[in-house]
Each structure stands twice: as structure tokens, then as C-alpha cells.
Amino acid sequence: MSDHPTTSSGLKIRLGTRRSRLAVTQSQWVADLLVQHGHEVELVEVVTEGDVSKAPLATMGGAGVFAAAIRHALTEQRVDLAVHSLKDLPVAPEPGLVVAAVPRRADARDALVARDGLTLGELPPGSVIGTGSPRRAAQLMALGLGLTIKAVRGNVETRLGYVRDGELDGVILARAGLDRLGLTQQITETLEPVQMLPAPGQGALALEVRADDAPIRAAVVALEDADARAAVTAERALLGALGAGCSAPIGALAEVTEDVDGSLEISLRAFAGTVDGSFDLRRSTNGPAKRAAELGADLARILLEDGAGEIIDLPAGQPPDPAPGERPPTGRAEAATRTGSSPTVIRDNSRHVPTSAAEREK
Numbered sequence: 160m161s162d163h164p165t166t167s168s169g170l171k172i173r174l175g176t177r178r179s180r181l182a183v184t185q186s187q188w189v190a191d192l193l194v195q196h197g198h199e200v201e202l203v204e205v206v207t208e209g210d211v212s213k214a215p216l217a218t219m220g221g222a223g224v225f226a227a228a229i230r231h232a233l234t235e236q237r238v239d240l241a242v243h244s245l246k247d248l249p250v251a252p253e254p255g256l257v258v259a260a261v262p263r264r265a266d267a268r269d270a271l272v273a274r275d276g277l278t279l280g281e282l283p284p285g286s287v288i289g290t291g292s293p294r295r296a297a298q299l300m301a302l303g304l305g306l307t308i309k310a311v312r313g314n315v316e317t318r319l320g321y322v323r324d325g326e327l328d329g330v331i332l333a334r335a336g337l338d339r340l341g342l343t344q345q346i347t348e349t350l351e352p353v354q355m356l357p358a359p360g361q362g363a364l365a366l367e368v369r370a371d372d373a374p375i376r377a378a379v380v381a382l383e384d385a386d387a388r389a390a391v392t393a394e395r396a397l398l399g400a401l402g403a404g405c406s407a408p409i410g411a412l413a414e415v416t417e418d419v420d421g422s423l424e425i426s427l428r429a430f431a432g433t434v435d436g437s438f439d440l441r442r443s444t445n446g447p448a449k450r451a452a453e454l455g456a457d458l459a460r461i462l463l464e465d466g467a468g469e470i471i472d473l474p475a476g477q478p479p480d481p482a483p484g485e486r487p488p489t490g491r492a493e494a495a496t497r498t499g500s501s502p503t504v505i506r507d508n509s510r511h512v513p514t515s516a517a518e519r520e521k
């Protein structure tokens with residue numbers, strides 16, 4: 160079966176997955192790789208609150224609800240390996256668990272699926288675009304195309320159905336998800352990062368295991384991709400240093416290139432903005448891949464210095480006024496604190512930021 164000779168005997172690995180078609184497809188991709196490495200893999204479906212409930216994710220504690228149930232199954236030893244979409248995984252590490260591998264990353268970009276094959280620029284003003292993501296809403300609105308955003312939830316197939324049935328003119332989805340589901344041909348435009356920066360970690364998977372499970376760890380580490388790990392480390396360090404969660408209107412993309420001397424370089428771009436598009440900020444930095452985490456933190460500091468703190472909504476479920484020590488030690492940390500719905504004045508340009516945090520879904 161395997162064309163890799165194995166010196167040790169293969170393991171029997173129970174892989175925990177959500178039951179959506181995308182989750183199962185991703186998990187199967189990982190399972191196939193492990194089988195190629197001589198292991199035996201059993202997929203175990205874990206039902207999460209986020210899969211069952213139609214309530215807004217914010218009321219359930221954010222997109223982290225998807226990860227929580229699978230992490231629980233891992234901790235309780237019902238499964239040995241969890242496959243997560245990295246962008247849905249909370250930045251805070253889970254005690255006792257470790258991301259043993261980040262495999263080769265798929266296309267990190269977002270994609271538009273619109274009626275009649277239209278691109279963003281071809282959609283007439285007033286067109287209604289479905290997304291539950293504040294990050295996508297913020298960047299779409301910042302383009303100034305006169306689009307209207309409608310909050311949508313549900314799995315990839317459900318969202319595509321709204322366009323097919325004429326309820327929406329288009330939806331924005333992760334290209335990686337569409338590719339994995341074999342739906343690439345439905346894409347009417349792949350959005351370039353200059354228009355739309357993806358979510359930190361988008362297109363990448365996290366393979367999480369129990370930290371003390373040495374054999375499984377050793378098996379899973381074989382799937383590690385150094386470029387993907389460096390990129391998501393930078394992107395997630397940025398998110399962490401901003402004190403933002405995965406439902407914040409923050410986009411980030413790290414690209415890894417090889418320097419002339421063979422060393423790996425990271426170029427990191429980030430976006431922060433309001434969901435209504437009235438304020439948006441883009442900044443970038445670059446440096447050696449070895450310093451991925453510092454680069455992310457550096458770029459977060461630059462964004463905060465330039466006013467991002469004033470426009471970042473706090474992650475759902477967090478108290479509106481964290482103790483000073485809970486925020487990154489940046490000059491504008493206090494100014495970043497906001498409550499859910501009171502208008503805030505942006506420090507530098509005195510523009511009012513409507514803060515109706517309309518959409519908080521993933």
C-alpha cells in the first residue's frame with residue numbers, strides 16, 4: 160500500500176473530524192497522507208454545537224465552538240488526532256495539546272461566486288453579497304463598489320445555494336474550501352490579496368494531538384510543511400498581538416520565498432477595518448522566516464500605532480474592559496478598548512465609526 164518503506168510498524172490512528180463535507184474531505188486528505196506513511200486511520204465524526212445550532216456563532220462563544228468539541232474528544236482520548244481548519248482555531252494554545260504539524264497549505268485567497276459569472280467589478284451597485292465574516296464585509300465595503308452585505312451562515316453548499324436560487328447576487332468563500340470540495344468551477348473571481356486579505360491561517364490545516372502522545376506526534380510530524388508553518392505562525396502572532404479573535408475584521412497573509420542564499424523570507428501583509436468600510440488600514444513588513452512570530456507582533460504594533468486599536472471590536476464573549484495587563488503592551492492598548500455599540504471617534508482623523516457589529520458569524 161505504502162511506497163515508503165517503514166522501519167517501525169505503522170500506528171492505528173483515530174482521527175476526529177467535524178461532520179461537514181468540507182471537514183470530512185480535509186480529514187480524508189490527511190488520513191490518506193498518513194496511510195501513505197504506513198499508518199492505519201479511522202475517521203471519527205464529532206458533532207459540535209456550531210454544526211447543530213443555527214444561532215449566531217457569537218452567542219455560542221465564537222467560531223472556537225467548532226474546535227472545542229474536537230479538542231474535548233482529543234483530551235478524553237476518544238480520538239488521537241484532530242484536523243482543524245487553522246483559521247477557525249483559537250490563537251490561545253490548549254493545555255495538554257499541541258499542533259504537531261501544519262501540512263502544505265492550499266490556496267489562501269478568498270473567492271467570489273456570483274450570479275451570471277460576474278466579477279466584483281462587474282456587479283452593479285446595490286448588488287447583495289452574502290458573508291458572515293466581518294473581515295470580508297470590511298474589505299468589500301472598503302472597495303467602495305456600492306455593494307450591500309448580507310449576513311449568512313451555514314456550510315459551503317448552503318451558501319452557494321443562495322446564489323443559485325437568486326436570493327443573493329454573490330457570496331465570498333475561501334477558495335481552499337471550494338477547491339477541496341471540487342467546486343472550483345463555480346468561482347467567478349479569485350480575489351487578489353491587494354483587494355481582500357484572507358483570514359489568518361486560511362487554507363491551512365492544524366493537526367493537533369495530545370502533547371504526551373509521543374508515537375502519534377512522531378507520525379504526524381512527518382506531514383509538517385516548514386513554509387506553511389512559518390506563514391501561519393506570522394499571521395497568528397499578528398492576530399494574537401492585536402488581542403483579536405478569529406471573528407475580528409482582520410486579514411493577514413504571509414508569503415514565504417527563498418532568498419538568494421537559500422534562507423526563507425516572509426512577506427507579511429495585514430488589513431484592519433470597520434465592517435462598514437468607513438475606515439481601513441493596510442500595512443506590511445518582511446523579514447527572515449525564523450522570526451515569523453516576531454514579524455507578526457511587529458506588524459500588529461505598526462497597525463496599532465496607526466490607529467487599528469480604535470476600530471477592532473473585541474472578540475465575542477470577552478468583557479468589554481479587559482484589565483490593562485490582558486492587552487498587548489502597545490501605546491494604544493487602552494484606546495483600543497471599545498464597547499459593542501457606542502460610536503467611537505477615530506483618533507487621527509476624527510471620523511465617526513459606526514460600530515453596529517452587525518455580523519459576527521463565520
Ligand SMILES: NCc1[nH]cc(CCC(=O)O)c1CC(=O)O
Pocket residue numbers: 244245246247315331332333334335336360361362363364521
Ligand atoms: N469559516 C468556515 C471555514 N473554515 C475553513 C474554511 C475553508 C477552508 C480554509 O480556509 O482552510 C471555511 C469556509 C469558508 O470560509 O469559506
